[in-house]
Amino acid sequence: MINGDSSREQHSETSTEYVENIDKDVILPSVDGGRQAWAFMLVAFMIEGLMWGFPLAFGVFQAYYQNNDIFPNSQYLSLVGTLTTAISYLGTPLIAFFTIKYPMYRRYMIWGGWLVCILALIGSSFATEVWHLIIAQGFLYGFGFLIMYYPLLSMLNEWFVERRGLAYGILFGSAGICGLGLPFLFEKMLKRYGHATTLRAYAVAVFILIGPTLPLLRGRLRHEVGTDTENKLNPAIFKEPIFFAVSWSNIFQGLVFFLPGIYLPSYASAIGLSSSQGTLLLSLLNVSQIIGQIGMGYLSDRFEPIAPMIGSTLCSYTVVFCTWYFDKSFASLVIFCLLYGLFAGGYSVLYCRFVTVLTDKPAAGLWLYSIFEFQRGIGNLVGGPVSGILARNIHTAAKYENLILFVGISFLASSLGGLIYWGFRCYRSKFRSRCIDSSIDI
DSSP, X not given: OOOHHHHHHHHHHHHHHHHHHTTTTSOOOOSSSSHHHHHHHHXXXXXXXXXXXXXXXXXXXXXXXXXXXXXXXXXXXXXXHHHHHHHHHHTHHHHHHHHHHOXXXXXXXXXXXXXXXXXXXXXXXXXXXXXXXXXXXXXXXXXXXXXXXXXXXXXXXXXXXXXXXXXXXXXXXXXXXXXXXXXXXXHHHHHHHOXXXXXXXXXXXXXXXXXXXXXXXXXXXXXXXXXXXXXXXXXXXXXXXXXHHHHHHHHHHHHHTTHHHHHHHHHHHHTTOXXXXXXXXXXXXXXXXXXXXXXXXXXXXXXXTHHHHHHHHHHHHHHIIIIIISOOSHHHHHHHHHHHHHHHTTGGGGHHHHHHHHOOOHHHHHHXXXXXXXXXXXXXXXXXXXXXXXXXXXXXXXXXXHHHHXXXXXXXXXXXXXXXXXXXXXXXXHHHHHHHHHHHHO
16 A cells, blocks of 8 residues: 555656556657647547536526426436436446456547437437436436546546646546536527527537547557456455545545535525526536646645545535525625535545555556546435435425535535544554554663
8 A cells, every 4th residue: 555645756656667668669658748648638628628517517407497397397307417427427337447458449438428428418409308308418428428538537547647636637627617608608598599409509519529639539558458467456455444534535525516516506596596696606616616626636746635635525514504504695605606616626636646545556546546436426326316305396595404404414424534534543653653662661
């Protein structure tokens, strides 16, 4: 196991050695920078922003569907948004297996996932029942994005090693940049053209804007089918205290992280705000995540990731209760969106550094990353139905209190994973010091 900042330096050296020696007769492009690395990052930035930015703006669609009585059984609409994100997390172990075992097919997986997402958008435009949306806009879109995203991350890990935290922060921040404009775009299109035309138009946009850039996505290394030895994950990793701490925190954070983005537009309507103000709140939430994700990536490259994890969850808990639960004004909600995106939005950027703390093997690292994403998906999948029950038949702001309590308490529970681990480390350190002192006295 690797611990602390010195170990991160050790991991960087190991990873660099791995990628440099895998193809000794070929001069490889520069790692952690250079024209090709940043060209890859630019394309990945576009994919993340346009294709992951869509489900992050689902709150606008949900408010439109509910306010206009588009579908019966609208209490299940929240499952559409949560299923999209849950599938993209829950399927990660399976996609990680194929990505590690057959790395030479990563580009085909990216092309295939892109096409599935386009078909999902077109299919959801023909929906007449909520379950149609759940299948197309929820399950199918999430599955398509999952197929293309893991090969993308695998390639990114080849291009960025020592600056990987910053690279992930920039990548994840792109969804926040698109999230600044997409909610307003969707709101105007929904009002003017309806949901069917809006979804079809966005499918065309994804086809035109993303398609021509896909040939530029290339890995840094040449691969063959991975061996069984390379693909194995050391079971001892699962016994490490830090793995338990991160897993506990991760599941509870994933349980509620996406809920404010889903319910803010309808909550704004319940307290008497206009639809434009609700859309503005969602945009502020998305754009504040840019700073949070890039900042968290920067911090994770310089500090042990447990500290930012504790700070993220505790600050998120405080923000939920102080600016959302106790105050229902528009100004307070603006502050909530800015602070919530800043503190909660960067949490998942820490995954890449949780991985480097636990292993220095690239294949094992991708497996671990998929496990953390799977845990987040479990939390997200449970959080969707629970929030649907808590928010059932809600028409006034007072009835949202149970939902807000659920979000705040879950963040507090998430912080306990890091706090208990931190306390355990301090106790173990003091115990070892006493043992050393006792041996010296003897």
